[in-house]
Amino acid sequence: MTHFNFLGIPVAGTITPPDPVVEQRPLSDLEPLIRAILADDAIVEFGWTQYTPYFNDGDPCVFRVNTPWFRTPEDPVLDPQLTYQLRIGGGKHPSLGRREYSWVEGVRTYGAYTGPDEERFDRALALSHALESEAFNQVLLDAFGEHAHITVRRDGITVDSYSHE
Numbered sequence: 001m002t003h004f005n006f007l008g009i010p011v012a013g014t015i016t017p018p019d020p021v022v023e024q025r026p027l028s029d030l031e032p033l034i035r036a037i038l039a040d041d042a043i044v045e046f047g048w049t050q051y052t053p054y055f056n057d058g059d060p061c062v063f064r065v066n067t068p069w070f071r072t073p074e075d076p077v078l079d080p081q082l083t084y085q086l087r088i089g090g091g092k093h094p095s096l097g098r099r100e101y102s103w104v105e106g107v108r109t110y111g112a113y114t115g116p117d118e119e120r121f122d123r124a125l126a127l128s129h130a131l132e133s134e135a136f137n138q139v140l141l142d143a144f145g146e147h148a149h150i151t152v153r154r155d156g157i158t159v160d161s162y163s164h165e
Helices: 027-038 080-086 118-132 137-144
Strands: 002-006 009-012 045-051 069-071 097-104 107-114 148-153 156-161
Touching (some): 027 118, 027 137, 069 080
Antiparallel strands (some): 148 156
8 A cells, every 4th residue: 555655756565653753942941940950059969861771671762861860958969870869750859848749641740849948849840840851852962962970060060971771
């Protein structure tokens, strides 16, 4: 069965559609979220890892940015391989607090907050969602490269090699 033509040549066969691609956004859309975290003296540093997996259990190996971590003065200084303990994913963080959530028809809905500063938590959560959205993957890949552990502080950004498998 002919499905369509390509350059005027009929195409027959089974065509597997690609996975949807997330529309990429510019750094200017991410900047206010990062600047809001940097302006908060209670957040000492934050960061994330980014890489393309070498193997993904048969699924495509696609570049990803992992859930960011945030460190406040109350949090321990951790080895870069352990910073995942300071992620805000799942709606909770050891020193920033916790926001209850539930899934409603595939959408995460947030509820009550418990902790020291709700606005600070929500700023960190907004940056977390932006980085995990895949909408800034190309900007971050271009800026920091593959297999990277990024640490952001007010006085600079450090990029270390990240071993993930």
